[in-house]
Amino acid sequence: MLIAHALLVCPILVSAMAFSAEEVIVYGDESYPPYSYVEAGEFKGIYVDYIRQLTANMSDYRVRISPVPWKRGLSMLKNGSAFALFPPYRFKERDYIQFYSLPLYQESVVVCNRTIMTKSRVKFPEDFTDVVIGINRGYLLSSELQSAITNNFVKVEEANGNETNLKKLAALHTACYINDKVSIFLL
Template identity: 45%
Template sequence: MLKWTLILLLLSWRAAAFEPPVKVLVYGDDAYPPYSYVENGIARGIYSDILRRVFEDMPGYKIKIVPIPWKRGLKMLKSGRGFALFPPYYYADKRLYISPYSKPILNEEVVVFCNNDSVQDRPLNNWPSDYLGLTIGVNEAFALGGNEFWNAVKAGKITISEAKGSRPSLLKLYEKKIDCYMNDRLSILWEIKRMTTEGLLPEDWKLTLGAVVSAEQGYLGFTTIQPEKYPYKDDFVETFNSILTQLKEKGEIEVIVKAYLEKDL
């Protein structure tokens, strides 16, 4: 009897040991450089690099990062067709279909850059009261700016102009179709450098840095819809958070960010 028990235990252990990894699709914003974007069909950017490093230490899963338009990615989570998306900011009161959020991956600073002519002799320190009457460019489906800003938009005191990513918004800013553009500071500067290198913007183009709107953090967000499709969700989230914390403590996340920002464009 003992012999058969040991055999059964051994077979069970072998079955568990050779159980194939769970296949998981994780979606990422395809138009948010340098943090997350697509290049030749492949997800690139700081977040993509960090997540790939985390996923290396998750052998129970075979994870593929799929770049996708941000608005479509949110719809995927809202319908339950998508499991996880990066890098949403933490808006638990606005996106009830996202929960939980992972531990924060990176800190970002949201700012406003403006055309010099549009804001000449205008104070710019107080957001959004100093920007009443202006047209502000924002990324499509991004919920940046704060409640006071969006209340001013609803009241018609500020006009917004949505675009898919930084590049079309910066072209609007250069062509003076909008007065200011709100987004992450690094993302704006990165795209300006790329567009200048490509000859789309003049090297002597000058902008005025306005208010710091907020300090945000990027996360990996998980859908709350159709939970039966993702029975591994709790384990995935717990494992992801644990490994991310370990990599931060070792300084690996900082190394990834630093190395990425030092790349020549």
């Protein structure tokens, strides 16, 4: 009789195991409005909504989207404690980020304060040697900008997020701010 019960229970367990969805946590930059940000304790943004739509019908997975400071998220990816992070911004310097099919969105960058644009500034880095450029902490810079920093042609200053960098730009503490235009203008 014990064997009969075991035979009845096994198919039920196998069925339950086959239908239980695997939980996957996808981390996102917590301070990158309008793409991904925390407001009143809720994770919101264009990328957050997009990923929720993309994963809504993935019945084999329970996808949880969780905010994280950008630099910590990169560290988690690098050491293997995170499965996914968005937006990925894959560069050769981040060889721990795997190839992906398509970017979520093509962003364009750089905003400068009008007061420094009184002279022609079309050649980089030559025309920007006299200014401080604001960047978000942990953001990877283009090889051209990295080279300009290394060779002391330009100075950059990191800050945590768009709001802080925009305040510094408005106060003329920095002259330019490198970040996505949509993210800057919607703040």
